[in-house]
Amino acid sequence: MSGLITWARIKSPWLFHFNSGSCNNCDIELLDALTPRFDVERFGILLEGSPRHADVLVVTGIVNRQTLPRLKRIYDQMPNPKIVVALGTCATSGGIFSEGYNIAGPVDKVIPVDVYIPGCPPRPQAIIDGIVKALAKIQALRGGKR
Amino acid sequence: MTKLKAVLEGFRALIKGPFTVRYPFEPSPPPETFRGAPKRDIEKCTACGACYQNCPTKAISILDLGKEVAVDVWYGKCIFCARCTEVCPEEAVKMSLTYDLSTYNKEEVRESVSMPAQRCQICGKLITSDRQVDKVIDRVKILPLPLNYHMMVSLCPECKRKQQATLLLGLRVERVPAITIPVAVSEKK
Ligand code: SF4
Ligand code: SF4
Ligand code: SF4
Numbered sequence: 001m002s003g004l005i006t007w008a009r010i011k012s013p014w015l016f017h018f019n020s021g022s023c024n025n026c027d028i029e030l031l032d033a034l035t036p037r038f039d040v041e042r043f044g045i046l047l048e049g050s051p052r053h054a055d056v057l058v059v060t061g062i063v064n065r066q067t068l069p070r071l072k073r074i075y076d077q078m079p080n081p082k083i084v085v086a087l088g089t090c091a092t093s094g095g096i097f098s099e100g101y102n103i104a105g106p107v108d109k110v111i112p113v114d115v116y117i118p119g120c121p122p123r124p125q126a127i128i129d130g131i132v133k134a135l136a137k138i139q140a141l142r143g144g145k146r
Numbered sequence: 147m148t149k150l151k152a153v154l155e156g157f158r159a160l161i162k163g164p165f166t167v168r169y170p171f172e173p174s175p176p177p178e179t180f181r182g183a184p185k186r187d188i189e190k191c192t193a194c195g196a197c198y199q200n201c202p203t204k205a206i207s208i209l210d211l212g213k214e215v216a217v218d219v220w221y222g223k224c225i226f227c228a229r230c231t232e233v234c235p236e237e238a239v240k241m242s243l244t245y246d247l248s249t250y251n252k253e254e255v256r257e258s259v260s261m262p263a264q265r266c267q268i269c270g271k272l273i274t275s276d277r278q279v280d281k282v283i284d285r286v287k288i289l290p291l292p293l294n295y296h297m298m299v300s301l302c303p304e305c306k307r308k309q310q311a312t313l314l315l316g317l318r319v320e321r322v323p324a325i326t327i328p329v330a331v332s333e334k335k
Contacts, residue, residue, distance in 0.1 A: 039166045089203075092252050093223040096203050108252070117248040118255055120225035123176065125169045130248030132170055137250070 009055050009138050012044030013131075016054035016078070020071050020107070021097075022061025025121040026088035030058060033124040033131075040128060043135070051075075056083045056134055059113075062090040062097045063105030075111045083134050086113045087127065089120040096120070176243050181226045183244040184219060188259045190238035193217050193275040197230035197239060206230065209258070210272045216260035222252040266302035268309075273302050 019027055033040050034047060048054045051074045063071055075082065086107045089095035094106045107113050114137050117130035159165060167174050176182065193215045198206045205223035209216040219230075230239050247255050262276040273279075279299050286295075301309060 036166055038169065042166070086252075089223060089225055093220070095223055096225050098203065098223070115248060115250060116222065116252040116255075118222050118224070118252070119245065119247060120227075122248075123245045125167070125174050126245050126248055128169050129246045133248055133250065 013055045014048040020061045020067040021064040026060040029121040033127045038124040051077045068104040092116045181241045185242045192278040200233045214260040215263035218258040221255040268305040271302045
């Protein structure tokens with residue numbers, strides 16, 4: 001049974017995209033990756049509106065004090081096993097905003113992150129690369145442990 | 147009208163093949179002017195620190211490795227702005243076409259070049275690299291140089307100031323031993 005669930009998860013991972021205070025460029029590139037030009041739906045990847053149905057949480061942007069409790073709440077609402085992808089330089093390390101006055105991040109300071117995709121913004125190809133890496137991680141997490 | 151357009155698009159796709167980039171299965175090179183990960187030419191870089199001072203995100207650091215000095219850039223923090231390529235006096239750093247930087251461990255996406263370091267002959271503080279000292283000597287050679295210029299370029303600014311004061315004004319500052327080269331050489335070892 002758990003093998004079947006893992007198989008389903010790899011064949012069609014559902015993404016939840018959370019903007020934790022990014023400049024919006026990374027969000028646009030993520031949507032780019034979903035357009036027919038790059039088409040991550042080839043891998044069964046679907047953008048999902050609710051964290052309760054999602055397998056992968058894609059966080060863009062530096063986590064600021066406003067979004068911090070919301071990010072935590074969303075992370076708690078996701079079913080196990082959770083995969084978190086930090087998209088962009090901001091989410092990875094803070095990047096250009098790292099010395100801002102309202103910064104609570106980067107993302108891995110708040111929640112555990114599995115895959116980092118540096119780039120400001122990353123190319124859609126780099127995002128696909130990162131998501132493929134995340135899928136490999138889901139495969140490694142077989143059995144639903146986290 | 148839009149429906150007609152869609153049908154035409156469909157026919158075009160039949161002839162030209164799909165519009166989608168087959169990325170993970172086929173390489174998808176970026177355009178020539180793409181700003182990917184900045185890479186240093188180890189032959190040219192002198193660890194002068196101009197890129198380190200000008201990087202807007204402080205992605206670049208100058209590391210003191212004892213006998214060597216390293217210029218280290220962390221792509222996890224770099225925003226690919228190409229400021230470092232603009233300020234580099236040696237034109238040692240160039241934006242490459244590398245973009246697939248995604249990783250499980252963010253600390254490992256970095257590039258480091260190292261070269262022999264030049265330390266202050268008196269206090270042992272890191273000044274710059276050997277290569278930079280040679281460059282500086284090369285550039286000032288046209289001027290009449292004092293006899294001890296080799297020693298002067300291998301001191302940190304603070305020790306240099308004290309040394310100058312000692313030599314020029316005949317001051318004897320208690321904390322600075324007058325001529326300390328033999329001591330310094332043994333200290334270096
Ligand atoms: S990484 Fe760059 S493009 Fe992405 S949200 Fe941060 S500043 Fe914007
Ligand atoms: S500015 Fe150029 S020469 Fe100086 S440390 Fe940076 S890369 Fe090296
Ligand atoms: S490209 Fe910009 S952010 Fe990246 S290392 Fe160079 S100066 Fe720093």
